[in-house]
Amino acid sequence: MPISRIQINVSQLNMGMFVANLDCGWDATPFPIQGFYIRKPQQIEQLKRFCRTVIIDKIKGEPPLNTKSSATSFKRARGTYCDPINQKRIRLKPITAQVNTIKIQHNTYSLAKPISTELKQAKRFHDDVKASLSAVSKQVMNGKTLTMDKLKSSVGNMVDSIIRSPDTFTWLCKVNDKDNHTYNHALRCAVWAVIFGRHMGLSKHQLDLLAASVLLKDIGKIKLPKALIEKKNKTEKEQKLYESFVMHSVNMLKESSHVDKKIIQIVEAHCERVNGSGFPKQLEGDKIPLLSKIVGLVSFYDNIVNPRQTATTLSPSKATAQLYELRGYDFQEQLIVEFIQAIGLYPTGTAVVLSTGEVGLIIEQNSQHRLKPKIMVLIDKHKSHLGKPIIIDMAKLSSKKTAEKVEISRDIEVTRLGIDNEQIKNLLLQQSEHKGLMAKLNIFR
Numbered sequence: 018m019p020i021s022r023i024q025i026n027v028s029q030l031n032m033g034m035f036v037a038n039l040d041c042g043w044d045a046t047p048f049p050i051q052g053f054y055i056r057k058p059q060q061i062e063q064l065k066r067f068c069r070t071v072i073i074d075k076i077k078g079e080p081p082l083n084t085k086s087s088a089t090s091f092k093r094a095r096g097t098y099c100d101p102i103n104q105k106r107i108r109l110k111p112i113t114a115q116v117n118t119i120k121i122q123h124n125t126y127s128l129a130k131p132i133s134t135e136l137k138q139a140k141r142f143h144d145d146v147k148a149s150l151s152a153v154s155k156q157v158m159n160g161k162t163l164t165m166d167k168l169k170s171s172v173g174n175m176v177d178s179i180i181r182s183p184d185t186f187t188w189l190c191k192v193n194d195k196d197n198h199t200y201n202h203a204l205r206c207a208v209w210a211v212i213f214g215r216h217m218g219l220s221k222h223q224l225d226l227l228a229a230s231v232l233l234k235d236i237g238k239i240k241l242p243k244a245l246i247e248k249k250n251k252t253e254k255e256q257k258l259y260e261s262f263v264m265h266s267v268n269m270l271k272e273s274s275h276v277d278k279k280i281i282q283i284v285e286a287h288c289e290r291v292n293g294s295g296f297p298k299q300l301e302g303d304k305i306p307l308l309s310k311i312v313g314l315v316s317f318y319d320n321i322v323n324p325r326q327t328a329t330t331l332s333p334s335k336a337t338a339q340l341y342e343l344r345g346y347d348f349q350e351q352l353i354v355e356f357i358q359a360i361g362l363y364p365t366g367t368a369v370v371l372s373t374g375e376v377g378l379i380i381e382q383n384s385q386h387r388l389k390p391k392i393m394v395l396i397d398k399h400k401s402h403l404g405k406p407i408i409i410d411m412a413k414l415s416s417k418k419t420a421e422k423v424e425i426s427r428d429i430e431v432t433r434l435g436i437d438n439e440q441i442k443n444l445l446l447q448q449s450e451h452k453g454l455m456a457k458l459n460i461f462r
Contacts, residue, residue: 024072027065030055036064038072043388053341098342101321101331103249109346110292114302116349122218126180132381135182136189142178143189145171146207147200150232157239163273169229172207176224179211184365184381187212191366191431202319207231209315209360216359227308230283233276234312237265247325260296263288279308287312290347314340314348314356332428333367361387368431372424374398376434383412388425395434402435 022037030036034055039046046067052074055061064071097106149168156163179186186208190201207228214224238246241262245251251259267285270276286309289295291302295313305313322336331339337357344350363369367379369392377394389411396402414423 022072022074024070026070027061027068030061030064030071030073032056032058035074036071037074039064039068040070041068052338056345098346101336101339105250109343110294112292112302112345112349114291114293114304116291116302119217119307119349119351119355121351121355123216125218126215129184129382129384130182132182132185132188135178135185139178139182139185139189142171142174143186143204146175146204146232150200150203153233154236154239157236157269163270163275165229165273165275168232169225172228172232173225175207176211176221176228179208180215180221180224183212183215187360187365188380202323203232203235205323206234206312206315206319209319210311213311213315213356213359217355223308226277226279226283227311229277230280230287230308231312231315233270233280234266234284234287234316235262236269237262237267240265260288263297282306283308283312285309287316289313291349292346294347310349310352314352317343317348318356332430333364334362334428337362358387361390363388363390363425363428365390366431367428368434369428370426372422372426374400376400376429377406377409378431378434380408386412389414395436 032055035052036055037052047063053060096109098109099106146168149171153163153165153168175186190205190208210227210231211224214227219227241259245255245259246262248255263285267281270281270284283306286298286300286305289298289300289305289309290313291305291310293299293301295305318336318340321331321339322333340348340353341357344353361382363379365379365382368376369379370376371392371394375394375398376396377392379390380393381391383389383391391408391410394403394407394409411423411425
């Protein structure tokens with residue numbers, strides 16, 4: 018154990034502490050991420066129900082002190098946020114407006130089908146959506162009125178596919194992310210939004226509206242200089258000009274009689290934040306439509322996981338931690354927690370290192386045990402590429418007796434695998450899971 022970490026009894030927990038590990042395992046608790054700061058007394062009560070001892074990190078959080086002094090330090094630390102894109106610290110504004118609990122209907126949809134049954138069909142739908150979005154963009158650039166029939170059909174097929182198998186579209190977006198940034202950002206956000214909405218139990222109609230809104234949300238950026246869009250640390254004047262893209266998008270969509278008015282409403286409010294720090298109207302709390310809140314959240318997440326400036330890319334786990342820090346400020350806490358539960362700490366397509374040294378890609382989530390997904394192992398414990406990748410199911414593995422407990426140690430950049438996206442896609446298409454594969458890995462002997 019790192020020297021910065023100590024084990025304490027749950028009775029010693031205080032506000033501001035960073036909980037690094039539990040004595041009962043993360044899967045047995047309601048906490049959505051591995052490692053978190055104690056922000057509310059209710060979190061301490063939850064920990065007491067599930068654990069006897071926890072491991073805290075003394076450097077990241079407060080050591081055992083009296084509650085009063087810890088709370089004071091906590092307030093100072095929680096008042097700011099480090100923007101990972103612009104690399105600067107921002108003072109945060111707490112939510113003061115009315116924010117009601119959102120009704121969540123888990124398990125509305127049937128269990129997800131495996132990627133192998135959906136991949137070829139989803140690939141066609143994925144390409145159709147990109148082609149439809151490209152056609153809409155060209156219409157706008159040429160000053161023509163938007164026609165939505167093709168995009169609407171493509172969106173409907175995409176949503177149906179994600180409902181059947183959320184992991185498949187996530188994977189396709191991952192292996193195609195080297196193409197045009199704008200199109201892929203829109204498509205990735207649409208996938209995150211539909212997966213999130215599926216998890217929440219939104220209706221098929223709401224999911225269609227959500228996906229279409231995400232795909233069209235940035236269309237107004239066509240009116241802005243590319244240099245302005247890509248610039249970090251904009252001046253106040255430049256930021257104001259940049260923010261005008263929202264109303265450009267709204268006005269373009271209003272010009273077409275084919276665009277649902279609800280889509281326009283969602284797009285208009287997707288940059289608003291529940292604490293009133295957003296734009297263009299500084300709406301607060303529940304004055305922001307639920308679907309706009311979702312679009313804003315998934316857009317923020319994708320921007321820090323897949324930014325234009327690749328040097329500032331965050332791994333999914335770090336991006337999740339950044340997002341979690343904004344709960345109760347820019348974003349509604351309930352939505353953040355539910356979003357993390359929907360996509361997992363390590364989303365499909367994430368490259369991970371196992372505790373035993375093997376390296377692979379997450380290819381399917383386990384909705385019941387987010388830390389036990391299916392992994393395509395590409396590199397063995399000796400750092401040699403396997404001639405034929407091996408697919409393992411960590412949920413099944415955990416039920417078997419092995420000499421060494423196997424867990425996900427950390428996530429890494431996919432580029433470190435030494436395999437390009439096209440190779441990864443082909444490997445996935447070729448792979449099929451069968452009995453006996455797990456015995457081939459040294460870690461299972």
